[in-house]
Amino acid sequence: MQISILKNSEVITENTTYRLDAEFFQNHFLEVVNKVESNKFSYIENITSWVTQGPNPYFSKTGIPCLTGRNINKGEVSYLNSDYVDKTEYQRLSRYQLQKGDTLITLKGKGSIGKIGYVTENKSAIFSRDIGIVRPASVDKGYLNVFLLCKYGKMLIDRGETGGTGQSTLTTSYLKSIPIPRFNIEEKIGQLLCEVEFVKKRSNQIYTQAQALLLSELGLSDWKPKHQLTFIKNYSDTKHARRMDAEYYQPKYEEVVKAIKNYSGGWKKLVNLLGIKDKNFQPQNSFEYNYVELAHIGNNGEITNHMKAEGSELPTRARRKVSAGDVVISSIEGSLTSIALVEEQYDNALCSTGFYVVNSVEINSECLLILLKSIVGQIQLKKGCNGTILTAINKDEFSKIILPILPPEIQTEISQKVTESFALRKQSKHLLESAKRAVEMAIEQDEDKAMRWLEGEVKDQGGSDAE
Secondary structure, three states, X not given: OOOOOOOHHHHHHHOOOOOOOHHHHOHHHHHHHHHHHOOOEEEHHHHEEEEEEOOXXXXXXXXXXXXXXXXXXXXXXXXXXXXXXXXXXXXXXXXXXXXXXXXXXXXXXXXXXXXXXXXXXXXXXXXXXXXXXXXEXXXXXXXXXXXXXOHHHHHHHHHOOEOOOOOOEOOHHHHHXXXXXXXXXXXXXXXXXXXXXXHHHHHHHHHHHHHHHHHHHHOOOOOOOOOOOOOOOOHHHHHHHOOOOHHHHOHHHHHHHHHHHOOOOOEEEHHHHOEEOOOOOOOOOOOEEEEEOHHHEOOOOOEOOOEEEEHHHOXXXXXXXXXXXXXXXXXXXXXXXXXXXXXXXHOOOEEEOOEEEEEOOOOOHHHHHHHHHOHHHHHHHHHHEEOOOOOEEOHHHHHHOEEEOOOHHHHHHHHHHHHHHHHHHHHHHXXXXXXXXXXXXXXXXXXHXXXXXXXXXXXXHOOOOOO
16 A cells, blocks of 8 residues: 655645545655656746647538547647548637647547647647647747656656546646756757657658559559449349448449459459468467557558557457568458558567458568558458448458559569668657657756767667758
């Protein structure tokens, strides 16, 4: 049992957010506060121009992105799969329009509170009520973001979570009271975060080049799917496919299939081209495994994280064993883009049964990744989904997907681009971790030591042409 004893005056001093619960005054939280405040520091409200919670907008099916908690994670802001508002609503909520350099923090949801996102571009977008914004004023934008991502910033954010077993929340009034240590290395940390974003952007560009090369080879560079409200199909088609839902027969699906079947290099059904690893693996109770689930899949085909657990502690869905070179594909309709290449570090890891695990001797792993994440694979995966409560693509429909047989030289070029993209992504992650560790060292030791250590880490990684 841990006990914290405080004077009434100390509780009042800490009580800027009217917290009297014991959780708020646990020893490990107080130690973090004391360590941060042993340096020169400023409260967030005194170094920002704006800290607030998002509004409740009227959503539209298309339009301008409105970010929710699912668009924020691991320091990044993703505009994929966002909600939308129309132009009128965007203008009505003009004060909630994002600016480059804003830091976003998720405020609601058990297990989802305190995720950080850094806005790196001036893109038209707003944010919703489950997100709070911190807009820096008299502090380096990048430095503030890095501090909130480091272990001390994370602990201070975790301290503010309220709600217990009910609806957990994080208030903007608490965010304003978070102490931020002030150092001379703030500008250096901010510059390093710019370097991180430069390298990350280059990684994304090269990944996009790999996709463009594939689509160009298939003659689909300018093709855009069009959803038709009316079209005619023969009854015999529905009888053969054993599907009566209109969505299954959308002409856009046939257009992609036709392009693949007309490809000069030929094509094969997925079941005849790939090996599908669908046998359940039974973990040993006392053996520790790396486990990968849906939340661990990045936007550009990489596994971004994992959990470690003994077999007895793993969820019952952790029953697929993967090998380096495999490709994992989500079977759930809302997550079909969650596809990743299994790199060497995840050899013999386990993944959820919600994934298909495939490999091929005719198509290299990097090329297979691009095929399935591009419109070629995505539109066929989407077509195959069915169900009511949980819509997903079953093995029979998955096996029917057709893939082009690309020539070795195209496969090699795609593979090289994906490999380079992954390497740059790893470099950006290393630089970000170095920035976070330097801030932690400045708090724990002194900023001169932190600066010397950081310079060595950055030198080892090599520089870029970022300005």
